[in-house]
Amino acid sequence: PMPVYKDLHFNHDLSATKKLQAGVDLVARLVGVTLGPKGRNVVLANKYGPPKIVNDGETVLKEIELEDPLENLGVKLVRQAGARTNDIAGDGCTTSIILAQGLIAEGMKVLAAGMNPVQIARGIGRTADALVSELKLMSREIEDHEIAHVAAVSAGNDYAVGNMISEAFKRVGREGMVRIENGRSTVNSLEVVEGMQFERGYLSPFFVTNHANMSAEYTDCKILLVDKIISDPRELLRVCFSAVKEVFPLLIIAEDVEEEALATLTRNKLSGMIKVAAIKAPSFGEQKTQCLEDIAIITGGTVVRDDMGYTLEEAGKEFLGSASKVIVKKDSTLIVTDGSTLHAVEKRVAQIKGQVENSKETYQKKILGERIARLSGAIAIIQVGAQTVIELKDKKLRIEDALNATMAAIEEGVVVGGGCSLLRLSQKIDIIKESLDNLEQKRPGVLGVILILVYWP
Known part of the structure; x- marks a missing residue:
């Protein structure tokens, strides 16, 4: 060389x-x-x-x-x-x-x-x-009526953006999650989604049930949570047999589902034998494990984990969580529950808040804050609209700055x-x-x- x-x-x-x-x-x-x-x-x-x-x-x-x-x-x-x-x-x-x-x-x-x-x-x-x-x-601590002003100043005195960010926090709370996405129209819009949403989509397009918007949608769905890679389709026999026998849709959330197991699921779904979809668990490493536990608490299920003495082959209906509605898209999943686990969720949120107070790392605080927002059950999504791609990028950068400034003001106060x-x-x-x-x-x-x-x- x-x-x-x-x-x-x-x-x-x-x-x-x-x-x-x-x-x-x-x-x-x-x-x-x-x-x-x-x-x-x-x-x-x-x-x-x-x-x-x-x-x-x-x-x-x-x-x-x-x-x-x-x-x-x-x-x-x-x-x-x-x-x-x-x-x-x-x-x-x-x-x-x-x-x-x-x-x-x-x-x-x-x-x-x-x-x-x-x-x-x-x-x-x-x-x-x-x-x-x-x-x-x-x-000093920021007051609710000042949120719009802080956001507007950071967005270049754009009070339309400031008011939209203020409305987003008003609807999801100060600890709620506000996300920014590319919109499909020429104007900005605000959408509030009830339920837990995270950025993980279906592992195969063959799971799609609604071809108009390319999503897998199920009501009264059961959820299997697995903290490991599923490679052998035989591991899923018991839980899938329950889904077929009792005719309920099944969402599988695992570290990953490898080729043979995934092919078996898609083949049975396409044949009409079972209503099923599979996604990867959100995040990685220890954060992935914690996110699975969060989903278990909000759905009332149990995470199948080797270190807890549970094997996937033994997992039956008693391990499954429940959701009143599930929407799985290419890059995101929304889980809507009936609120029956509210007390357990409140305890979990209080526990995570304690971790936030004891954490000194900004990145760790951000991750914990996102978990609190997901558990709190509402996510505000600001859809950025523009006439051209160039305008879209510029507007999105301004709105991101405004949102970050607002979140900093909520967390640390204003001067x-x-x-x-x-x-x-x-x-x-x-x-x-x-x-x-x-x-x-x-x-x-x-x-x-x-x-x-x-x-x-």
Whole structure:
């Protein structure tokens, strides 16, 4: 194989860091125009299709590639900061880029003055932690009538979007699930689905019963939950015999159903012998096991698991859950129950809420929140409508940002907008400095760069 050579750049004269800074500055200037409710659009060229018109900092950030390798390294560094913010908060990518640019610019000044970069970084970190604590003290819980305003501001002062998101949370509750999908019309619409819905579709199109919308639909359906891969069709003999004898539809939710077992199910379904559909269990690993338990609780069934001493061959009707209606589409499944398991569901939700309170990982909290929403029995779906594909993508990005900002506001509260909170934080920096260890940590007024956000052109 050909050897891969790397360029080496030494920073004795600060030329390397100046190049990195040039890349960061370019990103901030480009992404910065999208900031705030009056942010402007950016047109992105597309080599293999029509151009994209976007108002989303993260999308712009992904498209930037520079010819100079050092400047492009600066782009990658600041891209990481923006992506991290977006992963945690779901919004705020542009703000984090502008703040990062200011921190780097001020940091370069004190570096040029001969300050110790390790101490500078340590001082910035400790000051930032103190400012986050101050920001939490400034925040307050969002009231119901303010949800529309928060969403609208994040969507570029689009109050139609803000009101739709507010209505969605009003109908499913603050802990409910709100999803965004591509619509089939030219206008946005809101649909609320009662029941548990998750993103898993049928394993074979031969399970379809309603060919008009390509879905498998059953009423008064029994549900078999299996926490393993089903490979041998003989394992299903007992439960399928019950379904045939007592004439009830059967939905099988398993880790997977392999070829021979799947072929047997589809063959018997097509012959009219049994009403059946099979899907994969939602999620993976430990989350998959927990999701199966959630479905068992809401349907009143029992999960067939080897570690619990249950074998699939022994599973009879007593293991099955019940649903008043089941709709299985290509990519999603909806389970509607009769409410008879409400008390058990409430206990399960309370248990998961306790896990949310004890969890420190944002991703884990998000997963737990989705489980609570599914168990709560209502999901709001915002269908995004547009005239063209380009318009659809732009509108969907705006609505996603608005939804993420609203969810963050519900979870952590709100502060005064327009950069005012950041301005007030900047006035506390001198007090915070007094708690730092040495002159090099205290010297940089780097975090006064928060003012940059307020006066960003």
